Amino acid sequence: MKFRVVVALSLCLAAGGCFSVLPEPQVPSALISLPAERATAPADPLRADVSVYPPDASRAFAGVDIAVRTDQEMVYLGDVRWVDAAPRLLQNAVVDALAKAGGEGRAVTAQQGARVDYDVRWRIVDLSTGKDTSPVKVEVAVSLLDSATRRVVAQKTFSATGSPSDRAPRVRAAALAIAAQSVADQVAAFVTKSAAPKTPLAPVAPAN
DSSP, X not given: OHHHHHHHHHHHHHHTOSOOOSOXXXXXXXXXXXXXXXXXXXXXXXXXXXXXXXXXXXXXXXXXXXXXXXXXXXXXXXXXXXSSOHHHHHHHHHHHHHHTSOSSOOEEEGGGOOOOSEEEEEEEEEXXXXXXXXXEEEEEEEEEEETXXXXXXXXXXXXXXXXXSSSOHHHHHHHHHHHHHHHHHHHHHHHHHHOOOOOOOOOOOOOO
């Protein structure tokens, strides 16, 4: 009899119809984004075509969870998430800012596979809130590469901080989003200053 009960329970679980021992997925109360309208136009026009890559990131900053610094460990903010993976949000935020720059150049995401003059390759150093009302911090290291030669044209690190008004997760996440947008705007300004227009090749004179 005991064997029959075990077999019946196994069949029931295999069919997925009796009950589940898996926890219910937690639905966040808020999703945080970096809307395009928040992007600030760089002071300089974009004079060349650039491809913006999603920044490299450690596992702590690579997903939708929002990291929290707590002494020697990293935990995640409860009940609030990024609306998309953080590297894609930052990538799109830079493209949005460059789109407002004006000039003859254009900015695209690397996923579009367009032929461009320069590549923006970068890395997330920090993208986290602190405990309670401790400051939020965003830091990235950026390289602008000549897409033809792969030579580094310019490099720089950018950062921004902010102070949440209270310890509520949504308030802390909102402060982090503002700092992230500030860094994206700084990266866009760096690109417009550093991406010099390419000199077109002179036409070849026809042979006599």
